Amino acid sequence: MRATLHTMRLRLACLLSAACGLYAVHGPVHTQTQTQTPATLPASPQQAASLSDRLGAAIGAAVRAQMDAGAMPGAVVLIGNEEGVQFKQAYGWRASQPEREAMSTDTVFDLASLTKAVATTTAVMQLVERGRLKLDAPVARYWPAFAANGKRDITVAQLLAHTSGLRPDLDSNPPWTGYQTGLHKVIAEKPQTPPGTRMVYSDINFIVLGELVQRVSQLSLPDYAERHIFHPLGMRDTRFLPPAEMRQRIAPTELRGDGSMMRGTVHDPFAHRMGGWAGHAGLFGTADDLARFAHAMLHVAAGDAQPNRRQAQPARAYPLLRAETLNLMMQRQSPAEQSEWRGLGWSLDAPWSPQRETLPPLGLIGHTGYTGTGLWIDLLHKQYLIILSNRVHPRGLGDARPLRRQIQALLSATHPVTTASTLADRLPALQEQVAQASSPGVNVMALPAMNATNTTVMTGIDVLRSQHYSALTGQRLGLITNLSAVDSKGWRTLDRLSTAPGLQLRKVFTPEHGLNRDQEGQIASGTDAVSGLPLISLYGKQLRPTPDMLQGLDTLVFDMQDAGARFYTYISTMGEAMQAAAQAGLNFVVLDRPNPVIADRVSGPVLDADLRSFTAFAELPVQHGMTLGEIARWLRDDIRTRTGLEVKLQVIGMQGYKRPMRFEQTGLDWVPPSPNLRTPTTALLYPGVAWVEGANISVGRGTDKPFEWVGAPWVDADKLVEAMNADKLPGLTISMAHFTPASGPYQNQLCHGVQFRITQRDQFDAQLLGLSLTRQLRLQNPSFQIDKTLGMIGSRDTLARIKAGQSQEAIAQSWQDRLRDFMTRRATYLLY
Structure with a gap:
């Protein structure tokens, strides 16, 4: 599946036969009035308004949910295409300690491993184009001392593709400092596997590549990148070792051991030891500057040497790279038996599309950074995404991965279905690898893509998707959901059902806190901008779907994250909807999810029957130890007993779920189901x-x-x-x-x-x-x-005992008889 070395040589020979040379100047960049920061590229007002209107609210909700969950203090999100910027927004805080500072779109971030893709890979490939480096040449040709300890056969291409066999990191003990000391430690390294046989992501690879840039260009990597990448593209806020005057706009990262905050100092410990930069880390920059870079890459893909031709002033052509070079970079170089697909310097994935998991991971290049940064360029749709956060602030505990998945899923929902043949036709350089990946016997669905998760549990929506939605095919659907219902790839269940072939999602119903789970009080009905579907509130004048609301539907689908407590109103919304579905003769399908407070723990007073309300829908203890699918089975019988109605219930159960699991053990992304249930x-x-x-x-x-x-x-x-x-x-x-x-x-x-x-x-x-x-x-x-x-x-009895001053032990003991009866009945409804 990967290009052979012989094929690479042929392509490289063709590439180098063209005229060489780098232009030193770039034309004037489009600017806007903004303090201290040049604007990004020009935007098409119609496209920008369209994408902002369609995705703005959903992106904002996703970011705020992850901020609530403690995944990051804030973020900047920018989306653009070959015409310019389509969406740009800052959220939250760039600093939470020692004082809060609001995030702004001109915030400068420690880009961490985006250094590898933006600076080092680009520099190396430019030098390849000029004939100063050869991809299939051994590194020792340019750095003879590197050959020591079994590294003689490692090539430049293997460093870029992380197939060199070198370890992920250098040793940190005993403590050391200095750029030259770091290079000596690299020389002392031994390959762990034969070069070219296994992909292992390694910072050492790019430390070496950064040194190669210096050896063949006679410029340090920071100087080379400034002269040949940043300055020509107008990336004025992108640099290594940012100066003091930038400090105010730099997002701080993590607290040091001495209690001081890292701000403007590289977060990566090895780049820090080596003087503040190396080939793998140390670059700082803004979303606007990364947009300039991504924009230039899109015009490379189009073979356009003048990406700024729409500007009023004439611009000299500055070819960042040649199209032939990019074509080579976006082809798979990692061994065929490994699931992660990597090209030269970049990770590979499928283009954004509703069924992107059915495509080979080709056509989109991307890279992320440890501090919470990410850049993705969809070469098929000529669109790019930038997500910048300082998720390590202030104590290194955040996680940018859920947000990355969710925003890419939202983007995918806006594109038409893409097939492998479309991918091959529009990106001819990938035809061979697309054909190989699409050949009989290759299960693309089983190939984890760049944003795949290591989930232990498949939720109901994941199981339904793995079954090709067979339980819902041909039915007219209403979906009761909110933002907490996402699958293992970060997709909202709403978007999965609205884009899946063979399904007819007609209406969406929302519970307390609304679709985006961030509102208090009564919720108004409206429209979901992403799908265009009507949103019907079940927490306003109506708590139960009316016959008119259910008109034209065959099935109600329920998918939300529960809280595991009797008084959480999503249970009540489900119960009311089940009753309405039974009255209307509709099917009711529950897509099950974990109980976040552990499903083998049952405790607390059982509800008195006469105290039923919207916050107490069934005679359950406070902690019922059941999933929503199991509660639905309970409610089906409860509704039959109380009303005589028969609920046509189907539960799509989870796979891999065990009752004692804590939520963190499921591997699923936590999306707060309501504003105050954050973690x-x-x-x-x-x-x-x-x-x-x-x-x-x-x-x-x-x-x-x-x-x-x-x-x-x-x-x-x-x-x-x-x-x-x-x-x-x-x-x-x-x-x-x-x-x-x-x-x-x-x-x-x-x-x-x-x-x-x-x-x-x-x-x-x-x-x-x-x-x-x-x-x-x-x-x-x-x-x-x-x-x-x-x-x-x-429980009136429990309240009376508290008021009478009974002991803690006596009151807890008073629950036990009713809990035993509940446990006996509960056992008949358990699925796991």
Whole structure:
């Protein structure tokens, strides 16, 4: 499947037979009025408005969800095509510590491994075009000392393709510093596998390539890149070792061990040791500058030597690379038996398309950076995507991968279906590899692409897709969903069903918090801009679909992430919709998802039958230990018993799911299902802390720590911490908290209370937390409105025992008889 060395030599010979040379100047760049920063490329107003209108809200929702989840403090997203910029927006914060600073589109980011693709690969391929380097030549031809320790046969191409056999990183111990010291350590390296036999992503490869640039051009990589890439393209904010005057706009990365913040200093430890840059890391830049680079690459792909010809002033041609060079770079070089496809200097993937997983991973080149950066160029559709974040700020704990997947999925939903033949016809250089990948016996669906995940669990939508949507084919569908329903590739279930062949998705219904799970209060109906489908609110005047809403449908599909607590209203929305479907004679299909608070844990008071409400739809304990698919099976029988209606239910179950799994063990992306249920840790606390939410107490809504902070102006924080600690709640630490919520019962008022931190998840019991919190608030202050907790607790007996001052142990013991009865019935509905 990969190009042979002989084929590479032939292509290279053809490439080098053309006239060589690099132009030193580029024409004037299009500018806009913006402080300190040149604008990006010109934009087509009609295209920009169209893409912004269609994807702007969905992209913003995806970014904000990941910010809520703690994946990043903020981000800049830019989308463009060969005509110019189509979409550009900054979100959130570029700094959260020591003080918050708003993100802006001109923020300068540590680009991390984008250095490899933008600077080093481009420099190397330019030098190949000039005949100064040869791809199939041994590295030792240019750097004789490199041959030591079995590296004599490693070629330049193998470094670019990460098939050299070298390790991912240099050793960091004993501590060392200095560029030359780093090179000596490279010389001491030994290949771990024979060159050309295995792809292993390696920073060492690009440290070597950066040194080769210097050896053959007589310019350091920073000087070469500035002279031959950045300056000609007008990339004025892109450089190694950024100067002090840029510091204010640079997004800080991580706290150092001494407590200072890294800002304008390269985050990568080996580039830092080598003086602030190397061939693998050290580049800083903006979204606008990367757009200039991507724009130039698109015009290389088109064979256009004058990408700025639309500008008013004449521009000298600056061919960043030749089309023949790019054609070679975007072909697979990694060994056929490995699933990850890589070209020369870039990762490979299929173009953005509704069925891109059915295509060979060819036609799109991309690269990401450890700090949370990414650049992708779709050479088929002539479109590029830039996502820049400092996900490592402030403590190195974020994750940019879910957002990358989700935005690429949204882009894919806007393109028409692409076939392998279309790919081969429009990108002739890939015809041979496309044909090989599409030959009989090759299962492209089984080939993980660049953005694939290592998921342990397949959710209902993943299973449905693997079955080619056979359960829904030919039916007119209504979908009840929100943003939390994404598949393992980052696609919204809404977009999967609206673009899948053979399906007829007609209407979309939304629950509390709306489609984008970020609203409070009643939700209005509207339209989903991505799909163009009507959005019908089930959390406004109507909580249940009416017959008119269901007109013209055969099946209702339900897919959302539940919270694992009885009072989370998505259970109620599902139950109401099941009843409406039964009345209308519709099928009801549930696409199952994990219970995020562990599905083998059942605890808390069981709901009194006469306390049913929209926050208490069925006689379940607070922690029911069931998935939504299992609850749907329970509700089917419950509805039959109460109303005589027969629900035509089908549950598309998960694969690989086990009841004791924590959400982090599933490998799935966490998308907060509602504004304040931000992380899996918050989800664990929620079933306990929410006991008191109906009373005159803040549970942290309107702060950065919802359900982790609880308090009120009248709470004595010292006494509450002492009392709750005396209850010896397992797996939990409790400390004082003082906070001012921006919403809720004490908006803009200073509250005193407690902060909860889970220390041992396997021991933590949210129901004991809820009980302790409610008891101690009652014991400490008679102004606590304990009667208003009944709707959440759901048991008059439990509330009476708390008011009577019974012990924690006695109250928890009082739940056991009803829990045993529930467990017996529950067992008949379990799927896993």
